[in-house]
Amino acid sequence: MLAPIETPPARQIWKPLVVCPNRDLASRVRGALTELGIAAATHLPEYPRMGSLAVLAGQGDANICFVDVASNVEHALLLVSEAAAAMPVVALSTRKDADLILRCLHRGAGEFLAEPTAQHLRVALDRLGRLRGPVAAPKPSTVYAVVPGKPGCGASTLAVHLAIEFKRAGASRVLLVDTDVLGGTLAFLLKMKPDFHLGDAVRDRQRMDGDLWARLTVPCHGVDVLLAPENPAAAVEIDRAAAADLVKFWQAQYEAVVLDTAGAQPGAVEFVRLADQILLVATNELVALHATRRSVEYLEKNAIDRRRLRLVVNRYSPATGLKREEVQAALKLEPYALLANEYEIVQQAVLEGRPVGPGTRFDRGLRALAARLTGKEAPADKKPAWLGLLPRRS
DSSP: OOOOOOOOTTOSOOOEEEEOOOHHHHHHHHHHHHHTTOOOOEEESSOOOTTOHHHHHHHTTOSEEEEEOSSSHHHHHHHHHHHHTTSOEEEEOSSOOHHHHHHHHHHTOSEEESSOOHHHHHHHHHHHHHHHOSOOOOOOOEEEEEEESSTTSSHHHHHHHHHHHHHHTTOSOEEEEEOOTTTOHHHHHTTOOOSSOHHHHHHTGGGOOHHHHHHHOEEETTEEEEOOOSSGGGOOOOOHHHHHHHHHHHHHHOSEEEEEOOTTSHHHHHHHHHOSEEEEEEOSSHHHHHHHHHHHHHHHHTTOOGGGEEEEEEEEOTTTSOOHHHHHHHHTOOEEEEEEOOHHHHHHHHHHTSOOOTTSHHHHHHHHHHHHHTTOOOOOOSSOGGGGGSOOOO
C-alpha cells in the first residue's frame, strides 16, 4: 500500500467532494483515496443543481472537488466552473479526450484524470498543493438591487454612483447591470452604445465562461458594465431560472453586484428577489411618495418582504417637501439614507457622462450610504451629517 500523501503546505489535509454519477469511476476514486489515506471525503452519486455546490462543499468542509465530466458533459462543465471559484478541481473521465481536457481546463479545472489510480492521484494532488498552496476563502459577494419608487427619482444615477463608490472603497471587482430592458438608462448616463447586452447574457447563460463574459461587459470607471438592449424589441424574457443562473455566475466573479432595476417589470422583479440588499429610491415629494407606496405594494405582492427594503430618499430637501418623519409615516418605512438635493450638480455630471465630483453633499451622502451598506464606518466628517443637507451660502 502506498504511504499516506504528505500534507500540502499550509493545509491540514485534503477533504474532497467527489461528484460522480458513474458508479465504476466513483468506486475507483474511492479506492484511490483510501489507498492514499484520505478518508474525509464526501461522495455525491448525482450531479447537484447549479448554485448548490458551495453549500454541499461547506457541509463537508471540502477543500478540493472531483467532478465526473463524462456522464453529462455540459452540466459537469458548469459544475467545474462553479467549484473552481472556491477550490481546486480535478476533472474525472473514463477516457482521454483532448477536446474535453481543454474544455475542462478552460473552465478552471486544475487536473484531468482518465485513470484515477492512487499513483496518478498522488501526483495530481502534489502538483495542486505546490501550485495552489492554501485555498483562500472567496470574498463574500453582495448583490444590491436599486429599485425606483417612481420613474425619474434618480435610481439609475444612484446605481451608477454606488457601483463606482464600492470600487473606490476597495471592492476587488464590481459589476453594474441594467435590468431595465425598456428604459435602458445606464447606456445614456454612461454615454455607451452596447455591442452586447443583458439579452445576450440570458441566451448564453448555459455556456457562460470568463472569456464569453468578458466580451459581453464594458469597463467604465473601474467597474464592469452590462447594459440593457439598445432596442427594447431585442429584449428576451427573463424568468426566475434565468435570473438565478446569472446571479449565481455574477456572485462567483464579483465582490459587489449592483442591479439597476425597474421594479414593475416582471424580469426585473426576478432579480430583485435574489438581491441581498434592496434599495428603494424615492424623493420627498407628495406625488413621488404616492407612487412609491404603490411600488411597495407591488413588490410585496411578488413575495418581497417590506422589511427587506432600504428606503433611500434622494434629492431630499425638507424646506420644499415632506420631512423625514412624514416620509416615514407615508410609507411605513424608516428612511435608511437621505441624499442631499444637488440637482444642478448631478445633472451637469450626467450631461458630461461622469460621476459627481468629490466634496459635494451628494458625494458625502453617497459615501456614508455605501459605508453603511458594507458595514464599514462612514468617513469622518467634521460637520454633523445633517448639516450636509442645508443649502450652501452663495
